Structure formats: structure tokens, C-alpha cells
Amino acid sequence: PKGRTVDEPMIPMQKLIPPPPPRPIMPAAPPRAAPAAAAPATAPKGGWTEHVAPDGRKYYYHKEKGQSTYEMPDEFKTPEEIAMKASTSAWKEYTAASGKKYYFNTTTRKTQWEKPDEMKAVGAGNAAAANSAGDEKSEVNARLASAAAATASPAITTSTPAPAVSAEQSPASSAADEAMVNGKVVEENSTLNQFMEMLSAAGIGDDMGWDDAMKLIINNPTYRVLSSLAERKNAFIKWRQIELEERNEADRQKARQIKADFLLLLKECAELTSRTRYPKAMELLSNDHRWGAVADDYEREELFEEYSLSLERKEASERRAQRKERQSAFKALLLRSKLTARSQWRKVNAQLEDEPETRALDKIDRLAVFEEVVRGFEAEEEQQWQRQRDAERRVDRKKRDAFRALLSAKYEDGVFHIRTRWRDVVDSLTSTAEYQGALEQHGSTPADLYEDFLEQLNERWQANRKTLKALMAALHGTFTVTLTTTLDEFEAKLKEMDNDTLIGVPRSAIAAFLEELQEKLAKEKVEEERQIERQRRLSFSGYQDTLRGLMGALLSPSTTWEEAQTVMKGKAAAQGMSEADQRTAFEEAVEELKAAEAAEATKAKAETEAKAAEEADEDMRHKRKKDKRDRDRRDREPRREDEEEEEEARRRRKKEKRSKRSRFDSDEEEDKRQKSGGAEFD
Numbered sequence: 001p002k003g004r005t006v007d008e009p010m011i012p013m014q015k016l017i018p019p020p021p022p023r024p025i026m027p028a029a030p031p032r033a034a035p036a037a038a039a040p041a042t043a044p045k046g047g048w049t050e051h052v053a054p055d056g057r058k059y060y061y062h063k064e065k066g067q068s069t070y071e072m073p074d075e076f077k078t079p080e081e082i083a084m085k086a087s088t089s090a091w092k093e094y095t096a097a098s099g100k101k102y103y104f105n106t107t108t109r110k111t112q113w114e115k116p117d118e119m120k121a122v123g124a125g126n127a128a129a130a131n132s133a134g135d136e137k138s139e140v141n142a143r144l145a146s147a148a149a150a151t152a153s154p155a156i157t158t159s160t161p162a163p164a165v166s167a168e169q170s171p172a173s174s175a176a177d178e179a180m181v182n183g184k185v186v187e188e189n190s191t192l193n194q195f196m197e198m199l200s201a202a203g204i205g206d207d208m209g210w211d212d213a214m215k216l217i218i219n220n221p222t223y224r225v226l227s228s229l230a231e232r233k234n235a236f237i238k239w240r241q242i243e244l245e246e247r248n249e250a251d252r253q254k255a256r257q258i259k260a261d262f263l264l265l266l267k268e269c270a271e272l273t274s275r276t277r278y279p280k281a282m283e284l285l286s287n288d289h290r291w292g293a294v295a296d297d298y299e300r301e302e303l304f305e306e307y308s309l310s311l312e313r314k315e316a317s318e319r320r321a322q323r324k325e326r327q328s329a330f331k332a333l334l335l336r337s338k339l340t341a342r343s344q345w346r347k348v349n350a351q352l353e354d355e356p357e358t359r360a361l362d363k364i365d366r367l368a369v370f371e372e373v374v375r376g377f378e379a380e381e382e383q384q385w386q387r388q389r390d391a392e393r394r395v396d397r398k399k400r401d402a403f404r405a406l407l408s409a410k411y412e413d414g415v416f417h418i419r420t421r422w423r424d425v426v427d428s429l430t431s432t433a434e435y436q437g438a439l440e441q442h443g444s445t446p447a448d449l450y451e452d453f454l455e456q457l458n459e460r461w462q463a464n465r466k467t468l469k470a471l472m473a474a475l476h477g478t479f480t481v482t483l484t485t486t487l488d489e490f491e492a493k494l495k496e497m498d499n500d501t502l503i504g505v506p507r508s509a510i511a512a513f514l515e516e517l518q519e520k521l522a523k524e525k526v527e528e529e530r531q532i533e534r535q536r537r538l539s540f541s542g543y544q545d546t547l548r549g550l551m552g553a554l555l556s557p558s559t560t561w562e563e564a565q566t567v568m569k570g571k572a573a574a575q576g577m578s579e580a581d582q583r584t585a586f587e588e589a590v591e592e593l594k595a596a597e598a599a600e601a602t603k604a605k606a607e608t609e610a611k612a613a614e615e616a617d618e619d620m621r622h623k624r625k626k627d628k629r630d631r632d633r634r635d636r637e638p639r640r641e642d643e644e645e646e647e648e649a650r651r652r653r654k655k656e657k658r659s660k661r662s663r664f665d666s667d668e669e670e671d672k673r674q675k676s677g678g679a680e681f682d
Contacts, residue, residue: 045075089118191225195232196239198222206243210236258293259303265290266307274312278304326360327369333357334373341377345370396441400449403438407453414507418454418461419515422447464509465516471497472517481517483525490514539577543585544592546573557594561586 048060060076061068074082090107103119104111198220204213210233217223226232265288266272272281278301285291294300333355339348345367352358358366406429410416416425429435429446438446471494472481479493491510495502502510548555550567564586568574574582 046073048073048075050076089116091116091119093119192235194222194225195235196242199236199239200243206240206247208240258290261290262294262300262303263307266304272307272311274308274315276308323361323365326357327365329357330361330366330369331373334370339373339377341374341381343374392442396443399434399437399441400443402434403446403449404453406432406434407450411453411457411508412506414511417508417512417515418457419512422450425450461509461512464505465513467501467505468494468510468513471501474498481514481521483518483521485514485518487511487514536581539573539581540585540588542573543568543577543582544589546571547586547589555589555593557590557597559590 044063047062047064049063050058050060052058057070058072059068059070060073062073072081090105092104092106093101094104095101100113101115102111102113103116105116198217199213202213202216202220204216213236214232223232226235265285266281269281269285271284281304282291291300294303333352334348337348337352348370349358349363349366361369410425410428415428426446435446438449444452475493475497481490487507487510491507494510547564547568550571551559551564555564561583565582568582577585
């Protein structure tokens with residue numbers, strides 16, 4: 001893969017990812033009597049048991065879930081391994097087929113044999129937990145038992161698990177058992193190593209099968225260090241895998257070295273550039289043994305193209321760095337030339353065109369640097385203007401704050417209250433410096449600030465209003481507010497009731513509350529007067545309707561009050577009305593009759609005038625029609641004379657035409673006679 005150095009270990013891609021778990025394997029039921037030579041399986045941990053597959057790999061089975069996996073469950077891991085898995089490090093640990101551990105970084109895609117520092121730190125931090133005496137013993141016992149089972153049995157181990165060592169057992173007994181197991185494992189590992197050394201010394205190839213290999217080693221005494229045929233065959237398969245991996249690793253190392261030598265050859269050739277083509281490079285370097293060491297022409301050309309691409313990137317980087325240096329030099333020249341944000345490129349370019357820094361850059365680059373410098377000046381001017389604007393805003397804010405403080409002081413002094421309108425309070429503020437400052441600033445007007453101040457006071461006013469309403473409820477029956485009650489009288493009564501409660505309630509709030517009460521009284525009085533007037537009008541209407549019903553046509557504008565009084569005497573509509581009200585109602589009824597008669601007369605007069613106007617219009621239309629007929633008759637008489645003259649002229653022209661045609665005919669006949677007479681003579 002790209003980015004890998006020669007010294008980095010190369011792990012085959014199929015080895016970088018742990019093998020997938022096998023299909024669920026149901027372990028066979030434990031036999032009734034386990035063989036004496038078979039090693040016991042590990043004790044269940046969290047429902048998981050450890051078993052060994054025919055190929056020697058360990059797998060784990062959960063009986064309740066019916067699940068099997070090659071990955072070791074957390075119940076079988078040491079505290080260090082659990083902490084390593086839980087860490088957020090990008091490094092992961094894997095095991096090659098040879099049993100050797102390697103480490104892979106999931107972020108950088110780097111692989112190495114050496115354990116990373118991050119994983120070492122995690123392991124060191126959890127060393128104390130990993131070294132606890134009881135856990136370590138149980139883990140060692142479990143792993144030793146598993147190793148013994150893997151070595152002794154060629155098939156999946158299904159023997160009955162050995163009981164775990166309890167805390168009640170004596171330390172001497174536990175130590176003796178552990179020593180016995182350790183000795184057995186060491187002995188088995190020693191015999192396995194002897195068998196593998198025999199395979200290596202016998203000259204067996206890694207491509208041979210077990211049957212062919214067995215023919216070469218069956219007579220060797222070391223052949224029988226392993227007791228069963230299955231153990232020998234498993235040992236052979238494991239040895240062949242190790243040999244194959246070592247050979248493949250050697251081949252990969254050799255290929256990496258060949259590529260590294262080839263790239264070194266390309267670097268040593270000073271004549272190669274990013275524009276050099278492969279045929280030219282072959283002509284220059286084909287005599288070097290490192291060129292021919294890469295046997296595949298396609299691979300050699302691909303390596304050369306990658307090297308050319310790296311050269312091209314390097315040259316492009318150098319060109320960019322050089323261009324950046326030249327732009328920096330030209331920028332320094334522009335800054336020394338005392339430019340401003342309003343400088344023109346045409347004049348600046350003409351002024352500096354002979355400078356070395358100018359000639360070193362293309363015109364488009366010079367223009368880009370100039371625009372960058374000008375934008376910097378504009379940004380600086382913008383910042384300066386913004387700072388000035390901020391200073392002005394701070395001054396304006398201080399003026400508004402001073403005006404708000406003035407309003408607060410006036411409110412506490414009772415000059416105005418929350419119900420006071422701006423036009424009523426502005427006269428008391430115009431002579432102050434704070435008001436003049438509020439007029440000069442560019443923000444809200446004094447009227448807006450006053451309205452905002454009242455809105456902020458609303459919550460406080462509601463609390464004060466609630467307190468004053470409670471005091472008024474306590475004064476119920478002893479004091480009543482009227483429209484003529486003054487502020488001093490109202491405040492004195494409240495203080496007389498409970499002076500402590502009024503502490504913190506400003507005089508302006510008391511004035512606002514008194515004004516609210518008096519406005520309510522004024523509205524109630526107006527509504528009462530409106531009701532009285534409405535009842536009076538209803539009485540008048542009933543009196544007038546009764547009068548019209550009784551008198552009928554006798555009620556006229558000439559009817560006198562005495563006549564009406566006589567008619568209405570003793571009637572229900574007149575009951576409860578004073579004589580003055582009855583007279584007023586009668587006069588209103590008479591006035592309505594007079595107004596109706598006047599309106600009728602006006603209507604009749606208007607109808608008469610409209611009819612007269614319509615008749616006049618009709619006469620005018622007849623007159624216009626007559627005048628039009630007369631004009632048409634006069635216009636037709638000259639036209640008739642012209643038509644007669646034209647007809648006479650037409651008759652004369654027709655007569656002349658007939659006479660002319662008759663003369664022409666007589667001349668033709670004369671010519672014919674003359675011609676006929678000459679012929680007879682001949």
C-alpha cells in the first residue's frame with residue numbers, strides 16, 4: 001500500500017482482519033466416561049465455554065444462546081485485555097497464523113509488529129487490576145487447561161469441565177496442582193517443537209501433503225514423540241503454515257527491497273525530471289542491475305510513473321513557494337510605495353514597472369497582490385470607521401442612560417406616574433441637560449424612551465396597585481373617593497390606615513391609583529346620566545305615540561297645548577311625567593309635524609319644478625327637430641338645381657355623340673359609292 005516505508009512490516013491483507021466466526025457449532029454431549037488421557041475443558045464463565053476445533057483453533061460456545069464465535073468473550077479476558085478493547089485508541093491487536101501478534105492502526109492504515117506506546121500505557125494503567133492474586137490464578141488455570149486440551153485432543157473437546165479451585169482449598173494444594181499442570185504443558189510444547197524440528201531437518205517442502213511427508217519421517221525416532229496420529233498430522237499442518245508464511249514474508253521482503261533499490265536508482269539519476277518519459281529513462285538506466293531487478297515491465301513502468309508524479313508534485317510545490325516569495329516581495333514594495341485604499345492600479349503599475357520585484361511577477365499576479373493590499377487598506381479603514389461608530393454609540397448610550405435616570409428620579413418624586421401622557425410631562429423636562437442630550441443622540445427619541453420607561457415600570461406598578469387596592473378594601477365604609485378628592489387627602493387617609501404598608505410605594509403610584517379611581521367614577525356618572533336620558537326619551541316617545549293615536553288627523557301644527565293637555569289628561573302615558581316634560585314632548589311632536597309638512601311642501605315644489613323643467617326640455621327638443629328639418633330642406637333645394645344642370649349637360653353630351661356618329665356613317669357611305677363608281681367605269 002502507498003505510504004509504507006521499507007522498514008515497516010508487511011502483513012497480508014487477508015491476515016489484517018480477524019477471521020469471521022464459524023457457523024454455530026453445537027458441542028457434542030459429554031461422554032459418560034471421559035478418557036483418562038483427555039484434558040478437561042475450562043469451567044463455564046458467564047454461560048461461555050471454551051473448545052478446540054479440529055484445526056487447533058479455539059472457539060467459544062454459549063449454550064443458552066446457541067451462539068459460537070472465534071472471538072474471546074470478555075469473561076475469558078484479563079483486565080488488561082478488557083481495558084485495551086474499551087480504549088479509544090485507533091490501534092487494534094491481531095494475531096497472525098504463526099501465532100505472532102501484530103498491531104494495526106484503523107486511522108492511518110499502518111501495520112507494525114511492535115506494540116504501540118498507547119497500548120503500552122493502557123496496559124500499564126491496568127497492571128494493578130490484572131495482577132490480583134485470585135483472578136490471576138483462575139485465569140492461568142483456565143488457559144493451561146485449554147492449552148492442554150488443544151494439544152491432547154484432535155477433535156472438539158467435550159469432556160466434563162474441571163471444577164474451579166475454591167477459596168477454601170489450601171494454598172499448598174493449589175500450588176501443587178498448578179505446578180503439575182505447568183509441567184505437563186511444558187512437556188507437550190517440548191515434544192511439539194522436537195517434531196517440528198524433525199520436519200524441517202527432513203527436507204520436506206511446504207507444498208507436500210501429509211502422506212508424502214509421513215513416508216520421509218516415519219522411520220525417524222522423533223516421529224513417535226507425539227503419541228497419536230492426529231497430533232502428528234495437526235503438528236504437520238501447523239508447521240507447513242509457519243513455513244509457508246515465512247517463505248511468503250521473505251518473498252515480500254525481497255520484493256520491497258527491489259522496489260526500494262529501483263526508486264533509489266531513479267533518485268540518483270539527476271537527468272530525470274517530471275517531463276522525462278519512460279523510453280528515455282529506459283535508455284538512461286537500463287544498464288544498471290537495479291533496473292533489471294524489477295522483472296515485470298508493467299510494474300517497472302508503473303513505479304516510474306509514480307516517481308514522475310512525485311517529482312511533478314515536488315516541482316509544483318517549489319514553483320508555488322517561489323511564486324509566493326515573489327508575491328511577498330512585490331507586496332512589500334507596494335507597502336513601501338505609500339498606497340491608499342483609493343490608489344489606481346494603472347498609475348501604480350506605471351510607477352513601479354521598472355522595479356525588479358515587479359518584473360519578477362506576471363501581470364495577473366501583480367494585480368492580485370495589488371487588490372489584496374487595497375482590500376487590506378479598505379478593511380483597516382472599515383475597522384477605524386467601526387471603532388469611531390462604536391465610540392459614538394457609547395456616547396449616545398450614556399446620554400440615553402442619563403435621561404432614563406432623570407425619568408426615574410422624576411417618577412420617585414411624583415412629578416408623573418404611569419398613566420401620565422408624554423405631552424403632559426415634557427414641559428417639566430425640556431430645561432434639563434439630560435433631555436437636551438437625549439435630543440442630540442441618534443437613537444430613540446425622548447418620547448420613545450419615556451414609553452419604554454413606562455413599560456418597564458408596569459410590573460412594579462401592578463405590585464403597587466395591588467397593595468393600594470388592599471388598603472382601599474380595608475377603608476371600605478369609612479372613606480369614599482369622589483371626583484373632588486385631592487391627592488393629599490387620599491394619601492393621608494391611606495397612611496392613617498396603614499403607614500407601614502405604604503413604605504416603598506412612591507407618591508406617583510398613589511397619584512396614578514387615585515386618577516384611576518376618579519376616572520372610573522367619572523365613567524360611572526356619565527353612564528348614569530346616559531341611562532336617565534335614555535329613559536326620558538322613552539317616556540317622550542310613549543307620550544307622543546299616545547297623543548298621535550288619540551288625536552289622529554286632528555293633530556296638526558296649529559293644535560294648541562291646551563287641546564293636547566285635555567286629550568292626554570288621565571292617560572297612562574302621561575302618568576309620571578311632569579307638566580313641563582309633557583309640554584316639551586307635545587312641542588317636539590308639533591315640530592315634527594311642521595317639519596313633515598315643510599318637507600312635503602318642498603317635495604311638491606321640487607316635483608313641480610322638475611315637471612316644468614321636463615316640459616321645457618321637451619319643447620326645446622321639438623324646436624331643435626324643427627330647426628333641423630328646415631336646414632335639411634334648404635340644403636336639399638340647391639342640390640336639386642345642381643342635379644338638373646348635371647342631367648342637362650349629360651343629355652347634351654349624348655346628343656352630340658349621336659350626331660357625330662351619324663356624320664361618320666355618312667362619310668363611309670360616300671367613300672363606298674365613290675369606290676363602286678370608279679370600278680364601274682373601269
